[in-house]
Amino acid sequence: MDPQQIGVGMLGYAFMGKAHSNAYRTIEYMTWPPPLRPALVAIAGRNQDAVAEAARRYGFAEPISDWRALVTDDRIGLLDNTGPNNLHAEPTIAAAEAGKHVLCEKPLGRTADEAFEIWRRTAAAEVKHMCAFNYRFVPAVRLAREMIEAGEIGEIYHFRARYLQEWIIDPKFEMVWRLNKDEAGSGALGDLGAHVVDLARFLVGEISDVSGLTRTFISDRPGGHVDVDDAFESVVSFENGAAGTIEASRLCHGRRNAMTFEINGSKGSVVFELERLNELQVYLAGSRPGDRAQGFRQVLVSEADHPFWEWWWPQGHILGWEHTFVHEIHHLLRVIADDGDVRPYGADFEDGYRAAEVCDAIVRSSETGRREEISYRSL
Amino acid sequence: MDPQQIGVGMLGYAFMGKAHSNAYRTIEYMTWPPPLRPALVAIAGRNQDAVAEAARRYGFAEPISDWRALVTDDRIGLLDNTGPNNLHAEPTIAAAEAGKHVLCEKPLGRTADEAFEIWRRTAAAEVKHMCAFNYRFVPAVRLAREMIEAGEIGEIYHFRARYLQEWIIDPKFEMVWRLNKDEAGSGALGDLGAHVVDLARFLVGEISDVSGLTRTFISDRPGGHVDVDDAFESVVSFENGAAGTIEASRLCHGRRNAMTFEINGSKGSVVFELERLNELQVYLAGSRPGDRAQGFRQVLVSEADHPFWEWWWPQGHILGWEHTFVHEIHHLLRVIADDGDVRPYGADFEDGYRAAEVCDAIVRSSETGRREEISYRSL
Amino acid sequence: MDPQQIGVGMLGYAFMGKAHSNAYRTIEYMTWPPPLRPALVAIAGRNQDAVAEAARRYGFAEPISDWRALVTDDRIGLLDNTGPNNLHAEPTIAAAEAGKHVLCEKPLGRTADEAFEIWRRTAAAEVKHMCAFNYRFVPAVRLAREMIEAGEIGEIYHFRARYLQEWIIDPKFEMVWRLNKDEAGSGALGDLGAHVVDLARFLVGEISDVSGLTRTFISDRPGGHVDVDDAFESVVSFENGAAGTIEASRLCHGRRNAMTFEINGSKGSVVFELERLNELQVYLAGSRPGDRAQGFRQVLVSEADHPFWEWWWPQGHILGWEHTFVHEIHHLLRVIADDGDVRPYGADFEDGYRAAEVCDAIVRSSETGRREEISYRSL
């Protein structure tokens, strides 16, 4: 018997809209049988021609120009919000309150307050909610999490992560919405830092305090004034005693999409690099008495017993960046189908909110010059 | 206006059938607009339940159990043969002679004679024919080819390549068709070696002679006797004077899917590793007078001006192994739509045949102990 | 004509004493002709048998048990202090005030105050003084410095460095002087952090403020209580506007001696790893118009025109860690012979003092929770 359908309405058709659309289409046959078969009902966007083209390209039945139509469409069971950051709150809340499950791109809100509000009202609506921290769904990252969970790395001492890109290093690069505070909320912090903060929480635990600073190296660009950060640096402490650093920058020559982290524990270490996302470096202490061949293992995460690999290829036939979305959205569809939990392997809106609290604390610390303790609100 | 359709009939639904099916489905929206929109008409295979499941999974309208029905189906414009090696010749020729374009997995034939026959009769039918050497369609490999073509590497002195896997290293691994000469033709030679021979020709030029040997380390396995090679080693000479080695083995612990090559020329060198297929290492001599920072460049092949990247993501968001098929089949559809040429960037059946001549010569050399010159037949 | 001699008196014969002794013996014939020929006059240490053995082994004419005898020995022109941190101040100052040139291991003092006092009194004595920050003398590090100085990396945005070791990760590892505050001053901070702080200053410029924290994960060890840091984390700002992080830890499994740094500027980036000290990764933007082979270059720093390589081997025949001391001490002998300047390529005692100010500020920030501005004292 073929799987049941779920109607999907999407807001946004740009970078993330393309990535999510690809995931819906791929899930249908790759994660076979899919928990639910996505029916691409409608896609919304401001530019009428572009959204019509996107609908035709990705196979949405209907292009629309006002996202409100998605919320009132009874065929839609899942609202996927890939719009810019200033369009996260209102459509997501409206869809949730209309009884639709919601998937929202990160950062959940432009501030912790906004993120909290999205979480609060969505949770009250009792729908499934997921914040699209897709790097939790890299097989190597999930393997790291499972190894840590199983105690193989021991007590965690350190977490160090940096997310480096270079796309705005040219001072002549023109203004885009991502460089405007009203629309984006923040710069490298919310865009790149939020990912790393989420991974810190996913892999190590809750962050208790931060010291940091933000920098805008190039404030004036063709087309406008940049009022978000180009980069930030921070020291973080975790509730479990671990300590480390989190950094991000968009001005690092040669770094295309270079998110890396290293975790050191009392029994081993793991290292990950996003540009080689099929690999995990693992050091395990004392795996064999008298072992003279100890060293970081270059694990090509592509075996049948590795996370998510039951759907794919024989070992060594590597996956790409886009597959993280296939895994992520498959996870959400499974949760919806089974009335299960997004957590702990998926990030829900509370996770989106908590990441925002850490990002806000880095901004505060940059301004006050003080180590900022973080208190998380509950519902 | 939406692109025109082409009806696709597929033979085989296993590893390669899955990879090709994924490509047809992805082309439709990723290589937008596609040159032709693939309509998945029918899929053929011996196991009725499995082929029915495959049809449902990948979206073929009809599962059939006799490939002959594909050949007579008027809705089908392209026969895609992903069956085992002993099913390459007959269906491919029949489809071509029925006026269908044909795509056939490698190795084209189990021997050079068989491959020649497939080429001869297909060419006579005046349809488009393509041998599925998908590694030509790795962006990094194509970039290497374009750099060599543009003279950036200079006169080529060396080509060294090895394709190492480990999947049959356990002596208890059971017999499969790939270990049986009747079905597979050869072992590592036709399966892995053919890929490397094709890349040698694609990147450097025609091979003029070879010295080599083959080895079967584990002859008796549960379920039968292995009569193909586990590994081969060879020295190759090229018509243009370059010299090098080509090797493959399926008994290399730790090597999941490790095809690597290195090319050295009078102006530079390039190095490629399939397990990190998004990267190309490039050495360019004398790029700057007085340059004290000369070294191999780790090029992450993911820029807007890199081959095939106009369809994908922002830089650094890497592709997977499966995307080689998307590029490959897109190329074929473009050729069909435009009545263009599969060559030089795609491999046609002559390329499939020529690779087979080299593989056969390695077998001969292994037996005779002599350097074997290769003479290629023409039509 | 053979070079003139300089009498060397050494304090300490352990790890650093061995490394320095090796350098004196090697300089004599490798950095040929040496600026001065070191005559190993006497070596001082507390354990009489051990110091006698060390003298015999390394070729010092005389073993002595009281360092004061070094200071009054007229044959000695250079006092080399490789003793533990609590023996840096008194012997170094005494030697300087006796008119001897002085080389002192890092950290110069256990605190900024102590380091300042050593600097002040030594400078007043008008002898040459050098603080043994040997990593300035890695060829790859020096190349990085020269490229930055020449403007090839542009305006610097970021400096990120970490120095990770693992040697005390076993809780059963016993107390040693390096874990005792009275003797060592601090833990990872003064031992590892001082190196990185010095490189930050050497490569990027003066540090203006820091936020940080220190951690002692394992306080009780066989043989005593640890009262120094196992690790520290910090965010640093530079006077020129650059921002980054500096970290060190002795509890990182798999990290033998892993000092790494990355510098990003407006024109390029450089990356260095101490465990591969013969290599420098360099990214240079826009080296060629239309260049599709941009990437980090793996520069094997071993060419004739690379720093220090005029003394060594043909390209690719790599150097070891110990050679940094050969280069360092050669530099000092050249400075003494020519009455030249230790700076800018060598670190003098002001550099030793300034590193100590930064380390102290990290401790203060850890305690106060505030970003600490650093004010450097002058003479």
Place this chain on the structure above:
Amino acid sequence: MDPQQIGVGMLGYAFMGKAHSNAYRTIEYMTWPPPLRPALVAIAGRNQDAVAEAARRYGFAEPISDWRALVTDDRIGLLDNTGPNNLHAEPTIAAAEAGKHVLCEKPLGRTADEAFEIWRRTAAAEVKHMCAFNYRFVPAVRLAREMIEAGEIGEIYHFRARYLQEWIIDPKFEMVWRLNKDEAGSGALGDLGAHVVDLARFLVGEISDVSGLTRTFISDRPGGHVDVDDAFESVVSFENGAAGTIEASRLCHGRRNAMTFEINGSKGSVVFELERLNELQVYLAGSRPGDRAQGFRQVLVSEADHPFWEWWWPQGHILGWEHTFVHEIHHLLRVIADDGDVRPYGADFEDGYRAAEVCDAIVRSSETGRREEISYRSL
């Protein structure tokens, strides 16, 4: 008590003379206590000024211009022949027949015949003889040997090695003795290939047959005609059934001194790269049931229990290329002191001869086009 002395006479003061001289001087205090203390009696060379300078630089008591004086010098117990290849036979034999122990650079002879003659007459003289295959004394290579010996890699299936350099890639590079057959015997083959052949024998076992070819890409150079090979390629079979390839070239852009090998066995694999000589990559199958973190281990060979490390530094403080000679000559001095065996860890003249047989067979195969079986002569 201090170790006994042994008088050393050296022939040659160029690249290898410098490397060996450094070793003698270093052994004295680093491999403490040395088995014998080298006394540098005399150094011989044709250029009187240069040899005088070399004597002064390296500390030889006496420079001489005729090597025959070394042979008759009673103070000399060890003749170290670092001269050009055409000066290997006569002085080495003369010294041995005068009762001196002999160390001779590789290749032992310019042909197998010459090498055999050196071995035969030296062995008859009943002195210790060693052929300077220094790469046996890289700690990582020795570790590989010990692991293979202990069965940790299992039955060996493959050995693949290449030794790539680039120093003569410029056609304007002028003639030197290494490009002249009379003086050098062969080109890349004897210079680079001999090293790799020796490692093949050291690590895997005796080579039984080869197929190969040699190439001279640039025959005419300023100052003369090149009559040796620029490069060679070969397929090798081992007596134990293993198969592989051995290659070398001096025309590989970007390859400074790139000797690499890979060995695959039934239980694991090892990989080595000379430009990162402190590292060994090791894959061990099935080290832990259910292990999901299998991969090549990047072993930094610098632990206290690693070969040769008892003499050096704390872990992670890497060695350089030159240290291979320290280990090698220390081994020889130990053998002389103890009247022990150069084998199996050192290479004696039989090893030098056997490597020459393989090199000769590659030349023969290149000429005949046939796989050449190798028969080794015995005494």
